Amino acid sequence: MKVVDCFEENIQLLEQHLSDVAQRLRASRQGNSVTVITGSKGFPTLKVVGESCTGFLHSQYDPVQEARRWWQQQKENKDWKRTKHVFLYGLGLGFPLTAILEDLPEEISVTVVEPSYEIFAHFISLFDISDLLQNPRLNLFVADDLVHIDEEIGDIIKQYVLDVEVVEWSPYARLFPEAVQHWRKRFIELSTSVRIEQNTLLYFAEQWPKNILQNAGAISKSPSVREFIGKFEKVPTIIVSAGPSLNKNIHLLKDAKGKALIICVDTALRAMIKHDIMPDFVVAIDGSELNYRHFEGLPNLDIPLIFMPTTHPRIISEFGSRAIVSLGGNQLLVFFQKFFPEKAGLSTGGSVATTAFEFAYLVGGDPIIFIGQDLAYPDGKSHADGTIFEEIRKKETDRNMVYVEGIDGKPVLTDLTLRMYLQWFENRIASIKVEREIIDATEGGALIHGTKLLTLSDVLAAYCKEERPIAPTIDAILTNYEPKGIDEFLQGIKQICRMLRRIKRAGWVGLKRSESLLAYYLTEQSSRLPVHEVLQRLERIDQWIQQANEDEMIDQIMQRVLLNVTRGKYTIQPEGETEQEEAIRISKNSCLFYQGVMEAADTMHKYMQDAEEQVTTILRNTSAAEE
Structure with missing residues (x-):
């Protein structure tokens, strides 16, 4: 300079x-x-x-x-x-x-x-x-x-x-001690958020692709959330979450039925049914077996179900008679979007409550009203009565617990994950506040900056006075929807199946070449091996796999393997390592990679075959119905 x-x-x-x-x-x-x-x-x-x-x-x-x-x-x-x-x-x-x-x-x-x-x-x-x-x-x-x-x-x-x-x-x-402290605190929060996201990706690395492809049939035949854009313009829209403060006012929701659009998160569904209240929509996005427990044993009440492709398949198969898809949030879905571009999904924000908020915004809800949205643990309680988590208690000494400002101005206990969602809501509300009124009628928990604090009874008195054609509007959209692109989707699946078989074969060839290199270096190069030629072949295999995998079909399922290949023990160079030891270490890493490619391609091929059967059945049933 x-x-x-x-x-x-x-x-x-x-x-x-x-x-x-x-x-x-x-x-x-x-x-x-x-x-x-x-x-x-x-x-x-x-x-x-x-x-x-x-x-x-x-x-x-x-x-x-x-x-x-x-x-x-x-x-x-x-x-x-x-x-x-x-x-x-x-x-x-x-x-x-x-x-x-x-x-x-x-x-x-x-x-x-x-x-x-x-x-x-x-x-x-x-x-x-x-x-x-x-x-x-x-x-x-x-x-x-x-x-x-x-x-x-x-x-x-x-x-x-x-x-x-x-x-x-x-x-x-x-x-600048205050500015530095704020920087340190915010950097830790951002790093924690990234780590949570990375850990979630690793945890669901195989589960999400499996769920997506087991849901392929439902994705192909279900209407998109975008069919509902603006359909409830200026209609008061209540988002029912499962925070402990839901106990205070859930009984009042009966008076809102037919006068406000009621969107319920999956965690709160049991509590709603316990009070004999049927929401207009229920939102389920989690792919875990635990999430299915929110629905397990419940009758199919034909409540419109908003789902994501990663949602646990049993939720959709058992409760998705009126399913609505939000297509997005996973790299594997780029393939689906080629055939169903009109089904582009919501920005989820990472939780079922943030997804429900985005749907409320998309349909035109105004005001958007929170209940059960504590985003905190008042009195150490995590969830409302009637949910499967009602017995869970939190303490100040638990890991990752922090305090945030409560609606009464006093500190309230929360954790880093809930605080992350609190910040998401505050940022999102700030971006739309000029066009929508956002009301927090939770009557407890964390203060969500940008919201207007009211009791639910005051909300009902001020905004929910007249009957609205909510159920007929939903029924008409679902009844009149006609799926498109399913034939082309089936052909795309078949093409991917062929590609995955070829990737598996390429992985096998790469593994054998890498094993020959490893054997060569382990024996101190006593055998005759055209090392340069083998390395060139491996490079060509890598290039071919990369080109064949343009739809990223095996990327997510390989997350753990890729983590080991890029950050595992074979990537660390010990002090004093000889050239031979380095070659052995790199060869072992190469074997690990190609073994992972083989297994990922084989697993994805099985999932794709299941998807092919589902879509074929849908087309067969459609043809039979038309005859």
Whole structure:
């Protein structure tokens, strides 16, 4: 970086790369909290009036050497073996970033977060930043409120599968203690959210593809949630969740029937039936056997069921006589969307309650009203009476428990997962608040910022006075729906079955080639093996598998194998490893990969055959009915 007076030139560059930042910088340059000081060696530093004290952001003598010493300390205090990405909090005048970039290997990238627009304004006044903006290894964010960059930071953490390290330019903790604490807290929350998502993906790596393909018939013949777009414009819409506060007002829902649209999450269905209240829709998205227990033993009451392809198949087969599909949320569904583009699904937000909210928004519900949406554990209770979880209790000493603000302004106990959903609701509500009224009639639990607090009795008195044709509207949509694209879908399934058989064969060939390499290196190359030729064949096999798997049919089911191949014991190079030992380690990893390809292709082929039988039966029954 060259020291020049280049504020205007840098602003023009920023308008191309970070236009929102550029707009704020002109005003920030006029601030009086930061002063440029020239040190004894001619280097600039900044004197900053911080949150609680005033101090220098860099050494007044030699900020370059200071940054290098700081970076060496960071390296000594952390385990960098798996690091693929570094987050730096605090850019200052760029000295710590320069120390990092000049030392880190090229394959490790960096994200910089600068919390002060005024500091950044002085930085771009002093230094040409064109090289930084064009550096492919670097992400740059300037944000005094992390909520504006939450999504981007979360995506970066996810991209590097949590193989990240976080460092802070030390003076920021002294000058901006509250901002630094907020950064640390938010980074942990985002990392936790990513870890939950990754763990869920691993846990359901085989279950989700199995569920999706066991639901293939239902997906192909069911109407989409999008058939209901705007069908309940300006109709009060009540989302019934299963939080413990549902006990307070569930009995009042009978008075809302026919006057408001009632959407029930699966967890709350038993409690609703116990009170002899039939919702207009029930939403089920979870793919686990445990989720089926919410329905097990209940009569089929012909309640319209909104499901996702990953939903447990028994829920749909036993309670899906009036099923409605939300097609999305899984990489395998790209294949389905080729044949059913009109069935694009809802943005789920990760939970059944957030999915219900998106459906309420899609149909035009206004106001949207929460009940049973505690998002917390008031008095340690997790769920309403009548649900399968009614006996569960939570304590402050349980893992991952935190406090959030309750509707009464007092702290209420929750956990990291529920807090994540609370933040989702708050962000989503903020994005639509100008067009919809959102009411929280839970009468307990966490405060959801952006909602209007009312009791359910007040909601019914104010919004649910007149009868509306809710059931007839739903009946007409479901009765008049005619499935399309099922013939083409069946042909697509057959084509995928053929492709999976070929991938399995390619995996077998790759495994045998890898085993021959392993045997060669284990015997200290005593046998004659054209190693270069074998490696070329393996490369061709890899390329062919990648091309054949363009629909990503085996990717999800291979998650555990891919995790082992990319991060397992065979990826770690021990100190003092010889060339032969390295070759053995890599060959074992190669065997692990191709064995995984074979098994994944075989398993997916079986699931696809089941889907083929389902769809064939649907077409056969349709033909018979037409005759």
